[in-house]
Amino acid sequence: xxxxxxxxxxxxxxxxxxxxxxxxxxxxxxxxxxxxxxxxxxxxxxxxxxxxxxxxxxxxxxxxxxxxxxxxxxxxxxxxxxxxxxxxxxxxxxxxxxxxxxxxxxxxxxxxxxxxxxxxxxxxxxxxxxxxxxxxxxxxxxxxxxxxxxxxxxxxxxxxxxxxxxxxxxx
Numbered sequence: 001x002x003x004x005x006x007x008x009x010x011x012x013x014x015x016x017x018x019x020x021x022x023x024x025x026x027x028x029x030x031x032x033x034x035x036x037x038x039x040x041x042x043x044x045x046x047x048x049x050x051x052x053x054x055x056x057x058x059x060x061x062x063x064x065x066x067x068x069x070x071x072x073x074x075x076x077x078x079x080x081x082x083x084x085x086x087x088x089x090x091x092x093x094x095x096x097x098x099x100x101x102x103x104x105x106x107x108x109x110x111x112x113x114x115x116x117x118x119x120x121x122x123x124x125x126x127x128x129x130x131x132x133x134x135x136x137x138x139x140x141x142x143x144x145x146x147x148x149x150x151x152x153x154x155x156x157x158x159x160x161x162x163x164x165x166x167x168x169x170x171x
Contacts, residue, residue: 009077009111013060015098016090017081018043018050022115025142025167031081050082050090057101064105075109078102084112085119099125106134113138113164117152124156131158138162143170 004012017035021027021044035041035051043051060076067074078084084091084098102110103125114120117139131137137158139149142165153161 004077004080006077006080009075011059011063011074012077012080013056014053014079014081015056015084015094015101016043016050016052017041018048018088018090019081019083019086020044020046020048020088023142023146024169025115025140025146028167035081046088050088052090052094057097060101060105060108064107067107073109074107075111078110078112079114083114083116085114085116085123087116087119095123096125102132102135103127106132109134109136111136111138111162113140113162115140115146115149117149117156120153120156128157131160133159136160136162138164140164140166142167145170 003010006012017031018041019029019031021029032044035043041051042048063074063076078098082091084095112135120137135158137153137156138161139153141147141149141163150163153163
């Protein structure tokens with residue numbers, strides 16, 4: 001249960017692995033390189049089967065207990081190797097499980113980043129309301145061609161919103 005080396009979070013939680021590319025920012029995807037190269041998985045592309053994980057689900061519950069016991073904030077980057085809001089059978093079948101886990105593990109600060117902010121509203125749980133206080137919703141903006149994602153994100157109810165400027169491939 002090692003901490004991540006990502007500077008802005010403490011742990012990563014991946015409910016599944018794999019995704020399909022949506023913009024130029026996906027060209028050199030680190031998640032694709034990691035899962036394809038190091039893990040040997042074929043989970044990338046619209047027609048590829050996604051790999052649903054097992055261990056991370058239990059890890060999230062452990063982190064939640066740690067946060068409750070210590071009284072300290074623990075940030076969890078949800079879906080560093082996939083996109084929770086992708087319109088794919090695996091995502092659509094398992095997204096409710098992600099929301100159930102996030103709902104239960106409310107001592108954690110969940111950071112959910114997507115290149116598909118236009119899908120967020122339709123994928124939120126029924127009890128979302130104005131947003132859950134322990135969930136940060138974010139979008140990636142790699143250049144001006146996709147800067148509209150910021151406005152789409154701003155239209156979604158959320159307690160906390162953020163923009164990740166990466167990979168910074170243009171103004």
